[in-house]
Amino acid sequence: MADNNNDEEPMADGGSGTGIVAPDDETPTWRERKERTEGLSRLTYEYFERARREDQDLRQESDYVERDVLAFPAWPHEMIRNLSLTSFFVGMILFLSAALPPHIGPPANPSSTPAIILPDWYLYWSFGLLKLGPLNPELSILGGETAAEGAKLMADRTYGVVANLVVVGFIAIVPFLNKGSARRPVEQPFWAAVGVFGVVFAFTISMLSIKNLLPIGSSLLLDVTFLLPFVAGTISYALLRSMQEGYMYDLNRRYYRLRPPK
Incomplete structure (x- = not known):
């Protein structure tokens, strides 16, 4: 049982035990991660764990942490997330427009002015x-009454x-x-x-x-x-x-x- 646990959570930095994910030179590529069988949950966990480790190392080495930026590449990480969110909201808008179409009232009468005129x-x-x-x-002015x-x-x-x-x-x-x-x-x-x-x-x-x-x-x-x-x-x-x-x-x-x- 101990060997199985060690296989599931390998040590980083050559077995030094400073983190869970591997360093940059041993980190698998995006395509290699996609081909794994652990699924999206394990992939997400590895990314967040790597970000946590880099964040911790950076705070130990840097004197001014506010200017240090930690992030993932825009492609494919951020783009896939943003496209997923955009697709969800666009789908909701299309669903609402199809299920609840707006009521179209009678055409405006150009010869009569509405009683109350309001902008958007x-x-x-x-x-x-x-x-x-x-x-x-x-x-x-000069003590006179105002009009x-x-x-x-x-x-x-x-x-x-x-x-x-x-x-x-x-x-x-x-x-x-x-x-x-x-x-x-x-x-x-x-x-x-x-x-x-x-x-x-x-x-x-x-x-x-x-x-x-x-x-x-x-x-x-x-x-x-x-x-x-x-x-x-x-x-x-x-x-x-x-x-x-x-x-x-x-x-x-x-x-x-x-x-x-x-």
């Missing part, structure tokens, strides 16, 4: 920014366009402001909270764009649009700050031995 759902946030007319400040439109610095439509430019500009500048090397939200709670704020704001401003379809008052919906993102961001920041002590380091003990927190 993924543009609701931008359409909601065009409905910030109540936030457009009015001006009162409905004449006393505004810019028209409501222009105000909505400027709001789009401000939001898109802020999203574009965030990567230049956050230059840290954090890999997890818990490492930088502030920027993680900013991301939560942006996601919740996109949802609430989308709700504002379809306010005609929601059973909520316009003033209350406008307050919720700007209040809920701040609440969600604050809660996220507080939770991530509380997770920094203890939980994060215990969960990622191996990671932080290589890259201790600042």
